[in-house]
Structures are given as structure tokens and as C-alpha cells.
Amino acid sequence: MSHKTDKKFEEITLSTEPIFQGKIISLQVDTVQLPNGSTATREIVRHPGAVAVLALIGDKMLVVEQYRKPMEKSQVEIPAGKLDPGEHPQEAAARELAEETGYRSASLKLLSSFYTSPGFADELIHLYVADDLSQGEARPDEDEFLEVEAITLEQAQHYIREGRISDAKTIMAVYAWQIMKLGGTL
């Protein structure tokens, strides 16, 4: 669509209050002018962006289990991680896959790029599908503790029902995989 529709209902920034600059995210509160002329505040989290990989080995996908502090529980997710500064998403996807699982892929294809929480954050995740995998040695970050597993679609659906898989990128990857298996196009 045109640039015009892109700015429909635009909220003009009147002022920006920086609140926090962390190692991963930053937070600001913008005061904005709404289309009707009145003002409102918007709490905005800035994030460097991330990548995630649906890595397929035969009829299985690679997942990693790790502790997620915001939810105070361990979760099974597809390999993923933040973009390094200046890094191309496809490089980051290859790097994260190798670091977390040890696997290298000769074929990484972008499935979709999506915002996780458009109401309050600008985090954009690039989801790749990888096959043609070869095994190497995993090298997680020093503060990263995780366990790698390869699971079937049925196991993934079971994990979703159990709540062991419960994050947007992984459920989306499982859905995309199911669509491919059903012969649909994304």
C-alpha cells in the first residue's frame, strides 16, 4: 500500500522522556498528539530485534529448553537470539542456531518478520526455516544454560497443550511447519 495509509491515524510526538537504558532494552515515555488533537502518553520499549530458526532434521524440529526469568519457569522454544549491532538477520540466525544447538545449515530461508508486542515494544523477530543441517558443537553464551532436543510435530503440539511451549515465535513456527506439511503455502 501507499505511504499515505502507512501513517493513517498518526500520533505526533510532542515530547520524549527517556526512562531507562539497559543492556538489552531501553524504555521511553512519549507524549503524543492524537488525530482528534488531544494528547496521550505512550510507554515504549526499544529492542535491538531478534532472530529465530525453525530448524528441521527429517521429521523433527530442534528446540532448546531454557529458564525464562520473566515467567519464572523453563520453556521449550526454537533457537533464537538478539541481533548483534550491524548484523544481518540471516547471519544472526545461522550464528544463534550454531551457538545454541551446534548445527550449521546450508539453507536458511526467511519465513516471516513480525513484531512481538506492537502496543508497547518495537521488537521485530525474523523467523527463518533451516534444513540441510550438519552437526557441530554448541557454544552457548556464558550466561545461557540450555538443553537441546529434536521433536516431531505431534510432540510439539503436545508441548503446546502442556504449556511447555508457550511463546509466540515457537507456536508460530509450529503452525508454519504444520501448514507446510499440509501442503499449504505461507
Added chain:
Amino acid sequence: MSHKTDKKFEEITLSTEPIFQGKIISLQVDTVQLPNGSTATREIVRHPGAVAVLALIGDKMLVVEQYRKPMEKSQVEIPAGKLDPGEHPQEAAARELAEETGYRSASLKLLSSFYTSPGFADELIHLYVADDLSQGEARPDEDEFLEVEAITLEQAQHYIREGRISDAKTIMAVYAWQIMKLGGTL
């Protein structure tokens, strides 16, 4: 799985620094003890949780276009909104659907509940599918400006390719709809 695996690689909270308490989100930085005994910090956004609705009318789904300040562009998304304090997710789904689109549903069924950004936020979205819709009058919040549209699966896929649809909950809803149409089970 058991409670034991739920806490695998647990990160023990050593201290919590509250940074910000906003109208929608709050932010804290936790210092944690990792499984190997060393310490790290975790930047954590707290969110009240949200609901989203895949609302189907015949072969179309309802979407709303609105401006998303974090991305500085308008986006097409399924109807969604935050939980009010103490509100059951299904009530919230019915309320948001009615407020944003004017439609009431006699049938709201939970499709999945997912964390949007498990690395830094505890936001949990409950995604419902609604059919058997009857039309009423939309009543958006006073600071909410949006436009309602009903689109086919093919249009939704086109919007995804164009980037007009680019958020996790909406892409997930489109994928789920496609799986249902292909005869798959979620």
C-alpha cells in the same frame, strides 16, 4: 511434565530494582544467580496480559487498522486489548471485539495462550476464535482511533507479504485459520 522440569536451570532472584511503574507496563531489573553460581542481571517488563480474537464472518476475518507508536506506522491487526484488573480473558475478548468492531459473538473458544517476548516481558496473550457474530455499534476507547475491515485468507496473506500485517498475534491467527481451512487440528 513435572514441576521439577518446570524449574530447570532456575535463576534465583538475589535482588530486584524497580525502575518504572507506568499506566500499562512496569520495568524492573533483577540480579539473579545462575545455575553455575555466577550472577547476571535480567531486564523484565511486567504487563497485565491481553486478549486477541480471530473473528470469522463466513470466509472473512475481522481486522482493525490502527497507528502503532513504537513502529511509527499504522498496522492491520486482529481485534485485541489488555485485560482489565480481575477480568476473565474470555470476557475481555468479548469486550474488545465489541468495542473495536461492534460485533458480538455467541461462541468464543480459546485457541492458544502465548507469551509474546519471553526474554524480557511477561505479557501473555489469550487468542480466541469467534464465530456466530452479530453486528452492533463499535465503541473504541477515547484515545483509540481505528478502522474495521473484513478480509479473506488470501487478502490476509497479501497483507502479510506487504507488511501491513506484521504482528505475532495476527500472523499466528492467520496461520491457525489456514490450518483449520486445510483440515488440520491445532
